Amino acid sequence: MRLPDGLVAVVKRECPTCVLVEPVLRELGAEVWCQDDAGWFEHDDTELELSYRLGIETVPTLLRIQDGEETARVVGWSREQWEALTGVPSLGADLPEHRPGCGSLSVDPFRIDALEARYGGSGLGSRRVELADLEDEHEAMFDRGWTDGLPVVPPTLERVLRMLRGTTRAPGDVVAVVPPDLVECTVEKVAVNAVMAGCLPEHLPVVLAALEAACTEEFALHGLLATTYFSGPMIVVNGPIARRIGMNSGVNALGQGNRANATIGRALQLVVRNVGGGRPGGIDRATLGNPGKLTSCFAEREEGSPFAPLAADRGVPGDAVTLFAGSGVQPVVDQLSRTPESLARSFAACLRVNGHPKLPLSFDAVLVVSPEHGRVFREAGWDRARLVAEIEGLLTLDADELVRGAGGITEGVPEALAGRKLPKFRPGGLLVVHAGGDAGLFSAVVGGWVSGTTGSSPVTREVRA
Amino acid sequence: MHDIADLERRGVVGVFLASEVFADAARLQGAALGFPAPFVLVPHPVQDRTDAELRAAAEGAYAAVVAAVTAGGGAA
């Protein structure tokens, strides 16, 4: 829209300063656009298009237009500034010298995303998909194959723009190349899927970091998807960001009910499904899968932990994610041990069955130590390395018990290994995390997938704004 | 058409038959549902036809019905 040469003002009737300057604006014969009352002046900007396009932040705003271009602007009421802009002396003689304005409706946080979607020329490149009139929007998401079996939030332009405010990265930045289709995934596509998963904008940086980590060579996401094994990516979050975005590291940390935990893990899975093309029955050939393939994400409970933050111990201090190929949660019960040695033996006994009690070196695991168990180690001064070393010592297994046929079980290691000592876990194959509610002498084992170069290695990455 | 949309969701390949007066409605509803359910038209009206005329209508529609539910479009 082209503005007439002369004076143009934007006001809203709800603003006392605008009401105050009404006689002055009428006296000046300015072209006045009102944001909240179409009948107050001659021009109606209740759609806020002009306000948005002119970048109005305060009302009243008075502009001087010359040859269709803005040449001067003042906000609020100031006799001196208004006189300077208009060249008219003695304006509003009965008004105070100065009165600040009010916030423009066009920068109202509840309206700005819709305005940007409507008028902004968003710069987003995703294909626009128009839903038919009779299509239920939620059914439409299912029909296009875009969901994990639960409803998703329809990713409107307005919602995606709001999501993108959660990061400083440009929408077009490529975050990762996502298997199995090896598609370059932009920040924008992550935002679309994060909207669908139910994320808030402040969750987006964690999703971006998780995707980066998941798509590294070491994590081997393609193999993880294609395997008949149970596993899917589990995200452990460290650093101040976990609290800042409302993540749960306490009561029911591995369970339901916390939005950040639930939606961040789900967003990663939706990106893999929608952008990467990894779908159950397609590339995903899991025999059984596990419920964590819908979402699996929690924060480490750093306060009161006997251990340094997991990510810091892995070389990334501060805000970070650690990705692990998780296969579901196994309880560890020990309500009697009061020494770290006894408790470590309980952990080792439960960890020994990971995958199969006769299969060493095959599968990684994460041991999630609860606060009540953690206290035993803290009081004894055991850090993570001490606990892991203890467990590794306890799980150096006699191959005679593991060979095929031993114990009447055909499964096992080749006969040729008889007489050897074999570790249950490869070096680096056992991770220890501190999480959970205050009460309960329970910890948990999250089994992994095939470890090392033939499978997946845990990956830690920094979370950046 | 809603039945066909649902049955295709369940993995059943579908088509429906309607008389010619339904042509516009079927097209519109398909567009409104966001699902291009295939349909085959037979001459209108139906209810006052003789059996012989209705059997002839079925014979006339048969090739199109088969074409709508097969990839080759050939006879069954």
Added chain:
Amino acid sequence: MRTVLDPTGEQQASVRELLPRPASLRGRTVGLLDISKPRGDVVLDRLEELLAAGGAVVRRYRKPTFTRTAPVDLRHEIAEQCEVVIEALAD
């Protein structure tokens, strides 16, 4: 008109697509779903003869009323038993 952004890698179409069609109906189980309008059964009877002659295995179904979508049990039954369904006859 509601518009959403495509969440996929945009390597496929964004519309809901028809299922892949079999090459022919020979040996396929084809359901004939009668919507319960008068005289529609005459058309379906003749279609059944033609389909059977072409080598298809035909099963007949009837929904209680043309004014409603078929009951879920009926749709489930058809999905369990048939590879193809032909619904008739709206007039």
